[in-house]
Every structure is written in C-alpha cells, then in structure tokens.
Amino acid sequence: MVQGFSREPGTEGPLSGIAPEGVRKVRLWALFIALGGFLFGFDTGVVSGALLYIKGEFHLNSLEQSSIVSVLLIGAMLGAMGAGRAADRLGRRKTLAIEGLLFIGGTAILTFAPGYVVLLIGRIVLGVAVGAASATVPVYLSEVSPTELRGRFLTLNQLMITVGILISYLVNLAFAGSGQWRAMFAVGAIPALLMVAGTVWLLPESPQWLILKGRVDKARKVIESVSNEERATHLIERALRRRPDEKQGAEQKKDWRVLLAPRVRPALIVGLTLAAAQQFGGINTIIYYAPTLIEKTGLSATNSIFYSVAIGVINLVMTIVAIRLVDRMGRRPLLLISLTGMLVTLVLLGFSYVVGMSSVLSLLFMVIYIASFAVGLGPVFWVLVGELFPSSARAAGSGASTAVNWASNFVVSLVFLPLANVIGQGETFWIFAVIVVFTLWFVGRYVPETRGREFDEVDTALQARFGRKPQAGRASG
CATH class of the missing domain: 1.20.1250.20 (MFS general substrate transporter like domains)
Incomplete structure (x- = not known):
C-alpha cells in the first residue's frame, strides 16, 4: 500500500523556482521526511520473517499468526484518520516527530514482548505510526517541495516504502540463521531514531502551514533559507492571495457529503x-x-x-x-x-x-x-x-x-x-x-x-x- 501524487495548476505551495543550491537543501529535507515512508515499508514487511520464529516460540495457531500481521492495519486506520487533524493543529513537523516516537515505542514493545498479547499491543502502536505517516509524509513533502519538482519528491516517498520492504527482507535474512526475531524488529529503531532526530534538529515547519496559521515571519525565514529575500517576498505574497480560497476549500473538504x-x-x-x-x-x-x-x-x-x-x-x-x-x-x-x-x-x-x-x-x-x-x-x-x-x-x-x-x-x-x-x-x-x-x-x-x-x-x-x-x-x- 503506497501514496500517489498529482500535479495540477493552482495548487503550488510557497516553494517554487528556487535556486539549485536551495533544491539540494530541500532534497535533504525530503529524505528525512521520507523516512516515514521507509518505516511504513519496513514495519509492514519485517513481520513476514519474524513470524516464522514467533509462531514456534509462542505456539500460535493460524488465526493468532494472522492477527499479529493484520492488527497493525487496525492501528493504521486509526492513525490515518487522526493524522490530518493533528497535522493541521500541531503542524507537519511536530506531527512527524510524534509519529517517529510512536515508531520507537512500538518497536520497543515488540522487541521485549513476553507473549502474544504484548505482541498485539506493539503491532497496534506501530500500526498507528504507519497509518499516520502514510497520511502525513506526502502532505509534508508536497509543501516543502519546489513546484517544478513536486512529482519527483513525492515519488521519493513511494520508493522509500518499497526500499523499506526490501530492507526488512534483508534484515530477516541476516537474523534467520539464529532465529533472532526480536533483533529483526529492533533494527527498525535505527531509522525511527534518525527520523526523530532529523525532524527535531534539521527539518523546518512547512512554510505553507505557517502562512495559513498567520506566521508569515517564520515562513519567510524558511523560504529565505533556500532562496533569497526578493523571491521569498514574491512567494509569500502569492500564497497570501490564495489564502482565503484555501480556507474556504478546506471547509468544503471537511464535508464528506x-x-x-x-x-x-x-x-x-x-x-x-x-x-x-x-x-x-x-x-x-x-x-x-x-x-x-x-x-x-x-x-x-x-x-x-x-x-x-x-x-x-x-x-x-x-x-x-x-x-x-x-x-x-x-x-x-x-x-x-x-x-x-x-x-x-x-x-x-x-x-x-x-x-x-x-x-x-x-x-x-x-x-x-x-x-x-x-x-x-x-x-x-x-x-x-x-x-x-x-x-x-x-x-x-x-x-x-x-x-x-x-x-x-x-x-x-x-x-x-x-x-x-x-x-x-x-x-x-x-x-x-x-x-x-x-x-x-x-x-x-x-x-x-x-x-x-x-x-x-x-x-x-x-x-x-x-x-x-x-x-x-x-x-x-
């Protein structure tokens, strides 16, 4: 399950037309944001190998095995439903950091799980993180990406999900000889820690979100860090002109009717x-x-x-x-x-x-x-x-x-x-x-x-x- 992208007139974010050196900086931001996609892939794939050893250690029947896999998806549905509201209220950056902490917490629970019930709890926590990341990462990427490169940057999320699945298989292979299923899960803590650290110390808040919240000065600093003062002024003025329409559109989108x-x-x-x-x-x-x-x-x-x-x-x-x-x-x-x-x-x-x-x-x-x-x-x-x-x-x-x-x-x-x-x-x-x-x-x-x-x-x-x-x-x- 991977997120798509579209590019349409009139949906540009505040970042567009920035210089090559600015693009390189944004590309680094995108890489850390897309770690959420990597963890999405890793945590949905790693259970495939771990399950071969978990079922023997805890004497699980087929329904219990299936539930360990599928309960993550219940958490994912809950996480996806709550992520949009959190990202709008707290901001994309804080929401992503919270999701990283959930990835770390779920991984720790699984690594030290003493039995079947705790395994289910750990998988639910990871599921919430996976679902929330699936909703947050594409939005965050689109809002920090230059307009002309948005499709490519959103594709990075799709690729990172696939890479995460592949890496999970390689991790399973590395520990297969010893049957250390706990170590298979524990490896997921490494990218989760990187995600939290990168979010706290490297990533800026989405300039589009800052403008919508009236924090124009902070948005200007973000844009100027990858562009120049003149370009920042132009992009902010353009975003402010669209702001009433975007608010009205946001109200319409809340109505599922x-x-x-x-x-x-x-x-x-x-x-x-x-x-x-x-x-x-x-x-x-x-x-x-x-x-x-x-x-x-x-x-x-x-x-x-x-x-x-x-x-x-x-x-x-x-x-x-x-x-x-x-x-x-x-x-x-x-x-x-x-x-x-x-x-x-x-x-x-x-x-x-x-x-x-x-x-x-x-x-x-x-x-x-x-x-x-x-x-x-x-x-x-x-x-x-x-x-x-x-x-x-x-x-x-x-x-x-x-x-x-x-x-x-x-x-x-x-x-x-x-x-x-x-x-x-x-x-x-x-x-x-x-x-x-x-x-x-x-x-x-x-x-x-x-x-x-x-x-x-x-x-x-x-x-x-x-x-x-x-x-x-x-x-x-």
Missing part, C-alpha cells in the same frame, strides 16, 4: 473499487507471508527468507519502471497489462500448490506476480485517486479510497491463512484470480485514460463511461 454529489459518484465508484481490488487481488498475502508461503513448498525457514528477498528486489525495480512508464504509456494500458499478468500468475501459483510443483516454479510465479502488480495496479491506483476527483472533493475522495484500501488490506491479511488452511493454498489464490478477472472488466469498462488531460477532459471521459452526459462548461478541478 460532497462525495455523494451526482457528478462525483463515478469518481468515487472508481476510487473505492480500485482501492478494494488492489488488496483483494492478493498482493499483501505475498508481501506479508512470502517466507511462510515459500516454506510450504518444502524449503527451510532460512531459505524461504532468502528467496523472499528476490520478491523485494523485483518490487523495487518494477516500481521504478512504473514511475518511468506512467506518463509515457498511460494509466489504462499499465493497469490492463498489470492485471493480465496478475491473473495468469495467480492461476499458475494456485496450480503450483494444488499439484505440488517445484519450489522454484512457485517462487517464479510469485516474482512475476509481484512484478505485474508493481508496474501497474500498485502505483497507478494512487495516481488515479489524485486525478479523478474534482478539487472540492479530492481530499475527501482520497481519504475515502485510502480508508477502504486499509480496511481491505486488514480483511485479506486476517483471513488468508485460516482460509488457506480450510480450502487449500492453491484454491485461495484462485479466489484472488476471480477478483482480478472482475477488476479487468471494471477497468476496461469504467476507468478512463487520464494521461496528459486536464480535469474537464478527464471528467467528460469518466462521465461518458458511466452513461452520463458531459457537463456544460468547464468542470472545476
């Missing part, structure tokens, strides 16, 4: 459907349970963790490929190619477990499945969420879609192992394949191409796919 407006419903249907399909297509059964799945083919725990690293590498590489292709090929082609690859490999993966194919073939199918997801459905979902909703409903639409994504993630991760134990590993993958078939049909029928289009063009195409007449005049957004 805007999503029920007839013109917004098609975007909402697409957003919620793709949010659920992204998870019910089975992606996190591979991310969370890769070592457990590979172990089922007959490999040892250590070898299972080793081969799961290949999945992390492919996930990272194909995410980079997707970033390069999404503005060249378009959203629909990537989605259709992605879903087709997922469908074929889910069918084959199911057969590999049903008929008992070699572990090499099972691993190969997993890797191709991950590649197919990472090049399309994974990142493109977040791009579309930022492109389909009108400006008055974009925050609410994105929030609703993200909430459904977290909830779907929770359901799949909770029921996967028990369901697989009842009907079989392969048959469970075939259920995911059926859901992907539906998603292929849905994308082909209802999802418009958005590449290179202004919002009014996107909205016209979307309304047409739902059998609605285009709205007269230019649509807002």
Whole structure:
C-alpha cells in the first residue's frame, strides 16, 4: 500500500523556482521526511520473517499468526484518520516527530514482548505510526517541495516504502540463521531514531502551514533559507492571495457529503473499487507471508527468507519502471497489462500448490506476480485517486479510497491463512484470480485514460463511461 501524487495548476505551495543550491537543501529535507515512508515499508514487511520464529516460540495457531500481521492495519486506520487533524493543529513537523516516537515505542514493545498479547499491543502502536505517516509524509513533502519538482519528491516517498520492504527482507535474512526475531524488529529503531532526530534538529515547519496559521515571519525565514529575500517576498505574497480560497476549500473538504454529489459518484465508484481490488487481488498475502508461503513448498525457514528477498528486489525495480512508464504509456494500458499478468500468475501459483510443483516454479510465479502488480495496479491506483476527483472533493475522495484500501488490506491479511488452511493454498489464490478477472472488466469498462488531460477532459471521459452526459462548461478541478 503506497501514496500517489498529482500535479495540477493552482495548487503550488510557497516553494517554487528556487535556486539549485536551495533544491539540494530541500532534497535533504525530503529524505528525512521520507523516512516515514521507509518505516511504513519496513514495519509492514519485517513481520513476514519474524513470524516464522514467533509462531514456534509462542505456539500460535493460524488465526493468532494472522492477527499479529493484520492488527497493525487496525492501528493504521486509526492513525490515518487522526493524522490530518493533528497535522493541521500541531503542524507537519511536530506531527512527524510524534509519529517517529510512536515508531520507537512500538518497536520497543515488540522487541521485549513476553507473549502474544504484548505482541498485539506493539503491532497496534506501530500500526498507528504507519497509518499516520502514510497520511502525513506526502502532505509534508508536497509543501516543502519546489513546484517544478513536486512529482519527483513525492515519488521519493513511494520508493522509500518499497526500499523499506526490501530492507526488512534483508534484515530477516541476516537474523534467520539464529532465529533472532526480536533483533529483526529492533533494527527498525535505527531509522525511527534518525527520523526523530532529523525532524527535531534539521527539518523546518512547512512554510505553507505557517502562512495559513498567520506566521508569515517564520515562513519567510524558511523560504529565505533556500532562496533569497526578493523571491521569498514574491512567494509569500502569492500564497497570501490564495489564502482565503484555501480556507474556504478546506471547509468544503471537511464535508464528506460532497462525495455523494451526482457528478462525483463515478469518481468515487472508481476510487473505492480500485482501492478494494488492489488488496483483494492478493498482493499483501505475498508481501506479508512470502517466507511462510515459500516454506510450504518444502524449503527451510532460512531459505524461504532468502528467496523472499528476490520478491523485494523485483518490487523495487518494477516500481521504478512504473514511475518511468506512467506518463509515457498511460494509466489504462499499465493497469490492463498489470492485471493480465496478475491473473495468469495467480492461476499458475494456485496450480503450483494444488499439484505440488517445484519450489522454484512457485517462487517464479510469485516474482512475476509481484512484478505485474508493481508496474501497474500498485502505483497507478494512487495516481488515479489524485486525478479523478474534482478539487472540492479530492481530499475527501482520497481519504475515502485510502480508508477502504486499509480496511481491505486488514480483511485479506486476517483471513488468508485460516482460509488457506480450510480450502487449500492453491484454491485461495484462485479466489484472488476471480477478483482480478472482475477488476479487468471494471477497468476496461469504467476507468478512463487520464494521461496528459486536464480535469474537464478527464471528467467528460469518466462521465461518458458511466452513461452520463458531459457537463456544460468547464468542470472545476
């Protein structure tokens, strides 16, 4: 589960057009902010290896194993819902620092957990941190990024999530021989400490937030630290001119009823459907349970963790490929190619477990499945969420879609192992394949191409796919 980005006229933050030396400084800020994304990836991935040893030490059944994985997602839903209000009230910088402390606290609880119940508590605390970071990091990045580089800087968050997952697999591998699952969790304290230290001593508050709160002098100091006095004056004056509109827009975005407006419903249907399909297509059964799945083919725990690293590498590489292709090929082609690859490999993966194919073939199918997801459905979902909703409903639409994504993630991760134990590993993958078939049909029928289009063009195409007449005049957004 990774955050998308969009770039649209009229949404520039106070930072834009700064000098190259200023860009280098902002890039350093972005790196520390994106540690929240790294921890998001690390803490959702590290449990996959640790679980192989936790289940034996505490004699956990399949439901208890699933709950240790999935309870993080309950915390994440709570964290995501509360992060927006905290970031608006306390500021982006303080909120990120608090999230870093939550990462440290959750990691400490897991590292010293004496039993199952305390493990659940630690995972909930980490979940709150993960969910809050997933909401805060993209906002903070967008508001400290130069306008002309915002897409690239927001992509850094997406890449850091993927890197975090890969590093978690490597950490699992490093401690697999000794079975030190506590050490696997403990490593997460290092980036969390860096995040808190960087936030306290290095990062500035978002100049956009400072201006909205009337702290213009402090905003000026932040901007002048990467620009010059003349440029700072120009950017602040421009931001102040937009301030009344932004406040009015913020009030509108608090009202979730805007999503029920007839013109917004098609975007909402697409957003919620793709949010659920992204998870019910089975992606996190591979991310969370890769070592457990590979172990089922007959490999040892250590070898299972080793081969799961290949999945992390492919996930990272194909995410980079997707970033390069999404503005060249378009959203629909990537989605259709992605879903087709997922469908074929889910069918084959199911057969590999049903008929008992070699572990090499099972691993190969997993890797191709991950590649197919990472090049399309994974990142493109977040791009579309930022492109389909009108400006008055974009925050609410994105929030609703993200909430459904977290909830779907929770359901799949909770029921996967028990369901697989009842009907079989392969048959469970075939259920995911059926859901992907539906998603292929849905994308082909209802999802418009958005590449290179202004919002009014996107909205016209979307309304047409739902059998609605285009709205007269230019649509807002």
